[in-house]
Amino acid sequence: MIRHGGNIYETQRNRGIPTDELIDFSANINPLGMAPALKDALADSFEAILHYPDIEYFNLKQSIASVYGIAPEFIFPGNGAGELIFRYFRVLRPKKVLIVAPTFSEYEQAIRLAGGEVEYFQLQEDADFNLDIAALKLRLADGFDVLVLCNPNNPTGSFLPLSQLGEIVESSQHYGMQVMVDESFIDFVCEAPQQSAVQLLSENVFVVKSLTKFYAIPGLRLGFAVSFNTDVNELLNYTREPWNINALAAMAGEIILHQTDYIRESIRYVDAERVRFVEDLKKIDGLTVYPSSVNFLLLRLDERFDLCDMSEKLLQKKFLIRNASNFEFLDSRYFRIAVRKREENILLTQALKEYLVIDK
Amino acid sequence: MIRHGGNIYETQRNRGIPTDELIDFSANINPLGMAPALKDALADSFEAILHYPDIEYFNLKQSIASVYGIAPEFIFPGNGAGELIFRYFRVLRPKKVLIVAPTFSEYEQAIRLAGGEVEYFQLQEDADFNLDIAALKLRLADGFDVLVLCNPNNPTGSFLPLSQLGEIVESSQHYGMQVMVDESFIDFVCEAPQQSAVQLLSENVFVVKSLTKFYAIPGLRLGFAVSFNTDVNELLNYTREPWNINALAAMAGEIILHQTDYIRESIRYVDAERVRFVEDLKKIDGLTVYPSSVNFLLLRLDERFDLCDMSEKLLQKKFLIRNASNFEFLDSRYFRIAVRKREENILLTQALKEYLVIDK
Numbered sequence: 001m002i003r004h005g006g007n008i009y010e011t012q013r014n015r016g017i018p019t020d021e022l023i024d025f026s027a028n029i030n031p032l033g034m035a036p037a038l039k040d041a042l043a044d045s046f047e048a049i050l051h052y053p054d055i056e057y058f059n060l061k062q063s064i065a066s067v068y069g070i071a072p073e074f075i076f077p078g079n080g081a082g083e084l085i086f087r088y089f090r091v092l093r094p095k096k097v098l099i100v101a102p103t104f105s106e107y108e109q110a111i112r113l114a115g116g117e118v119e120y121f122q123l124q125e126d127a128d129f130n131l132d133i134a135a136l137k138l139r140l141a142d143g144f145d146v147l148v149l150c151n152p153n154n155p156t157g158s159f160l161p162l163s164q165l166g167e168i169v170e171s172s173q174h175y176g177m178q179v180m181v182d183e184s185f186i187d188f189v190c191e192a193p194q195q196s197a198v199q200l201l202s203e204n205v206f207v208v209k210s211l212t213k214f215y216a217i218p219g220l221r222l223g224f225a226v227s228f229n230t231d232v233n234e235l236l237n238y239t240r241e242p243w244n245i246n247a248l249a250a251m252a253g254e255i256i257l258h259q260t261d262y263i264r265e266s267i268r269y270v271d272a273e274r275v276r277f278v279e280d281l282k283k284i285d286g287l288t289v290y291p292s293s294v295n296f297l298l299l300r301l302d303e304r305f306d307l308c309d310m311s312e313k314l315l316q317k318k319f320l321i322r323n324a325s326n327f328e329f330l331d332s333r334y335f336r337i338a339v340r341k342r343e344e345n346i347l348l349t350q351a352l353k354e355y356l357v358i359d360k
Numbered sequence: 361m362i363r364h365g366g367n368i369y370e371t372q373r374n375r376g377i378p379t380d381e382l383i384d385f386s387a388n389i390n391p392l393g394m395a396p397a398l399k400d401a402l403a404d405s406f407e408a409i410l411h412y413p414d415i416e417y418f419n420l421k422q423s424i425a426s427v428y429g430i431a432p433e434f435i436f437p438g439n440g441a442g443e444l445i446f447r448y449f450r451v452l453r454p455k456k457v458l459i460v461a462p463t464f465s466e467y468e469q470a471i472r473l474a475g476g477e478v479e480y481f482q483l484q485e486d487a488d489f490n491l492d493i494a495a496l497k498l499r500l501a502d503g504f505d506v507l508v509l510c511n512p513n514n515p516t517g518s519f520l521p522l523s524q525l526g527e528i529v530e531s532s533q534h535y536g537m538q539v540m541v542d543e544s545f546i547d548f549v550c551e552a553p554q555q556s557a558v559q560l561l562s563e564n565v566f567v568v569k570s571l572t573k574f575y576a577i578p579g580l581r582l583g584f585a586v587s588f589n590t591d592v593n594e595l596l597n598y599t600r601e602p603w604n605i606n607a608l609a610a611m612a613g614e615i616i617l618h619q620t621d622y623i624r625e626s627i628r629y630v631d632a633e634r635v636r637f638v639e640d641l642k643k644i645d646g647l648t649v650y651p652s653s654v655n656f657l658l659l660r661l662d663e664r665f666d667l668c669d670m671s672e673k674l675l676q677k678k679f680l681i682r683n684a685s686n687f688e689f690l691d692s693r694y695f696r697i698a699v700r701k702r703e704e705n706i707l708l709t710q711a712l713k714e715y716l717v718i719d720k
Contacts, residue, residue: 004602009414020407027412039406046399047380049579049608052387054369079439079581082601106602113599212412219409219607221439239473241442242364242466246606247579248409 011320023344025337026322028154028185028296030216031273031344032266035259038215038252045248053247060245060253064224067257068193074226076236077253079244081184081210081223082106088180088206088225089114091235094145100131102327103150104182111146119144122329128291129156129298133164137171147172150182151197152189155324155336157292159186162195169197173204180206184223187214188270188294191263198226206232213295214266215256222249270295274339280349286356295339298324307332310355317351364465371680383704385697386682388514388545388656390576391704392629395622398575398615405608413607420605423614424584428553434586436596437613439604441544441570441583442466448540448566448585449474451595454505460491462687463510464542471506479504482689488651489516489658493524497531507532510542511557512549515684515696517652519546522555529557533564540566544583547574548630548654551623558586566592573655574626575616582609630655634699640709646716655699658684667692670715677711 007026008019034042054060061072068075078084089097089110097111101120108118121139123129140147147168152159160168165181172179181197186209193199197207208225212218222245227233245253256262274292281289281299288300301307311321324334339345367386368379394402414420421432428435438444449457449470457471461480468478481499483489500507507528512519520528525541532539541557546569553559557567568585572578582605587593605613616622634652641649641659648660661667671681684694699705 004412004415007415008411009418010416013418019411024411029410033410034406042406042409043403046394046402049402049577050389050393051368051379051384052364052578053581055364055367056370058369058373079606080601080603082603086601217409218412218603221413221603221606241440241446243440243442243578243581246439246581246609248608249606 008320011315015315017315017318021318022320023318023340023347024320025340025348026320027218028213028294028338029218030214030266030270030295031338031340032262032269033216035215035256035262037259037262038217038255041251041255042248045251048247048251051247053243053245053250055242057245057250060250063254063257068196068198068226070198070226074228074233076225076227076233077245077250078223078225079246079249080212080221081182081208083244084208084223084225085182086110086113087236087239088208088232089116091232091239092146092178094178096144097146097148098139098144099148100136100150100153102129102155102324102329103148104154105326107148116145120328123153123156123158129153129158131158131160131164133167136168140171140175140177143175144177146178146180148180148182150184152185152294154185155296155298155322155327156290157294157296157298159189159293162197162199165197166200169200169202169205173202178204178206180208182208184210184213185294187263188267190267192257201228203229211253211256215252217249217252220249220252221246222253270339273342273345276342277339277345277349280346281352284349284353284356287352296336297339298334298336301333301335303333305356307335311335313355314351319348319351368680371675375675377675377678381678382680383678383700383707384680385700385708386680387578388573388654388698389578390574390626390630390655391633391698391700392576392622392626394576395616395619397619397622398577398612401611401615402608405611408607408611411607413603413605413610415602417605417610420610420613423617427617428556428558428586430558430586434588434593436585436587436600437605437610438583438585439606440572440581441542441568443604444568444583444585445542446470446473447596447599448568448592449476451592451599452506452538454538456504457506457508458499458504459508460496460510460513462489462515462684462689463508464514465686467508476505480688483513483516483518489513489518491518491520491524493527496528500531500535500537503535504537506538506540508540508542510544512545512654514545515656515658515682515687515690516650517654517656517658519549519653522557522559525557526560529560529562529565533562538564538566540568542568544570544573545654547623548627550627552617561588563589571613571616575612577609577612580609580612581606582613630699633702633705636702637699637705637709640706641712644709644713644716647712656696657699658694658696661693661695663693665716667695671695673715674711679708679711
């Protein structure tokens with residue numbers, strides 16, 4: 001089963017295509033790669049590997065805290081955002097959780113592992129998967145322990161501005177619910193902490209985010225959560241496993257958030273490139289492209305084509321795309337592609353055109 | 361509170377001694393450092409960081425499986441041994457666990473987090489902390505769900521040969537108990553899989569081990585477990601968080617276990633150096649040195665001296681040692697030191713001599 005994008009190793013094993021030859025559009029990683037300062041630091045990283053990481057992750061917390069303008073005690077670094085999502089639900093043990101979907105599948109896995117029950121609030125395709133806030137507020141009255149929102153949302157790319165998020169948080173407070181906001185892709189929208197739910201500073205908000213996408217370090221595993229709920233925080237600290245983050249990821253976290261030039265250039269590049277990419281893709285007959293605010297696009301293939309066949313043909317040209325049919329409410333017509341470098345995006349556009357014109 | 365050794369970052373923060381100036385005898389890391397082949401691979405590791413790790417860790421499991429001569433399905437790589445210890449108890453949810461102690465404190469933390477109760481079986485100081493197998497077998501009759509053994513044991517350095525371990529496992533089987541054996545330091549005793557509990561191939565044995573000590577990669581976080589219990593294994597797979605191991609650690613794991621020359625030279629070096637180090641230390645009046653099979657030594661300071669004061673004086677000379685008073689059954693007279701390079705061990709011996717002679 002396809003659970004996640006970016007599995008270039010499985011493609012190598014099953015299809016014999018070397019990982020360094022694949023053009024991976026299935027994982028959503030910053031096309032500019034790592035920040036130069038991080039590359040330099042990593043090149044000289046043997047020392048960091050030879051020692052245990054700082055078990056308190058003092059500098060890492062300070063680094064994040066300074067960017068978000070909050071105290072380090074509210075910050076919880078993790079071995080990827082995933083570790084924090086699993087830990088959050090493990091300590092919260094919610095009975096019933098509402099997830100806005102289609103979205104990232106790990107929320108459900110984490111909730112079920114913690115013994116919780118999941119319901120979905122469906123984003124409508126005919127509204128370009130934008131959230132209907134009024135309808136969501138009505139649904140909240142049904143009684144949930146937690147509301148889960150991915151913002152910007154994976155795989156739709158839709159983004160909810162802070163003011164609207166604030167409305168939802170307020171409504172959730174009214175019902176005594178927690179709100180988990182996953183901001184793993186928000187850095188592609190704006191510089192931190194702009195638009196971040198961290199600014200809502202509320203006891204019922206848990207913000208989690210991965211640093212591996214924007215900063216192009218998926219192999220290192222790094223994420224963090226921000227929580228102002230003292231009860232939750234005590235449990236998060238109590239259940240943390242020692243040295244949960246490796247030393248290179250911790251070192252990276254101390255560097256990357258301060259690379260202002262790299263951050264601005266990445267936002268600018270991805271933004272401009274997404275606009276061009278979408279324009280090109282929209283010209284292809286047989287594809288629907290949904291609006292996106294980030295570094296990936298959700299697309300729908302017309303019924304007269306077969307996504308598996310198309311994926312196969314693209315793979316023969318070394319392009320890996322993400323079949324999105326395992327996302328709740330999506331089916332085998334949907335796929336997701338990353339916004340990569342200009343040249344690569346042009347090549348994929350070309351390959352899609354060829355396939356859809358020839359096979360028509 | 362001192363929970364673990366190797367916290368050079370805290371020492372830097374609190375005492376202003378730069379981490380690269382400290383001579384860290386408090387963490388138990390291979391004094392020969394990393395395998396040369398691993399250094400080469402890491403120097404060219406940017407590519408590995410830019411991709412998600414293989415979510416199945418296929419090559420890593422294969423690599424471990426081939427060394428231990430078992431199928432990959434029985435192998436569970438982890439973000440350090442710690443992650444596996446916590447996950448094991450989380451899926452097992454034991455009511456009552458017997459831990460042979462003094463030993464590593466994380467077992468108790470993991471068991472309590474999983475809602476279990478802990479009892480201790482005390483290793484006797486007057487038997488040099490060697491395990492009294494007959495007495496342990498009697499104790500097993502009291503009814504426990506799991507027995508936890510660290511072998512070789514941290515912090516005592518004592519080692520139980522496979523034949524004796526087999527006796528204990530048999531007795532545990534009789535009582536329907538699980539046995540968890542932590543072999544994080546066994547590679548210093550012999551080449552894998554010699555002497556490993558993996559060879560007992562039993563449904564009631566769970567073997568866990570860290571690869572960070574022998575292979576000198578504590579900053580990378582890497583460990584694995586071997587389990588032949590199908591029920592436990594299903595739950596271990598079900599509860600694994602995606603990408604639990606970073607890409608560099610996975611890459612390291614594929615390389616290091618096959619560095620036979622490095623492995624033999626490390627065993628030989630540490631073995632010879634420990635013998636010399638112990639001989640030198642035994643000549644110092646005021647110290648008791650306990651026999652050890654591995655790369656660290658447990659020592660006891662005579663009552664007429666003060667361990668905190670001694671640690672402080674050693675730190676002024678940049679030596680960091682591990683106060684062992686937080687280990688169950690040990691008190692403020694006990695400390696642990698790693699076997700480091702010959703030159704460094706001589707320097708520490710000298711510093712200890714100076715302190716104990718001057719302060720007498």
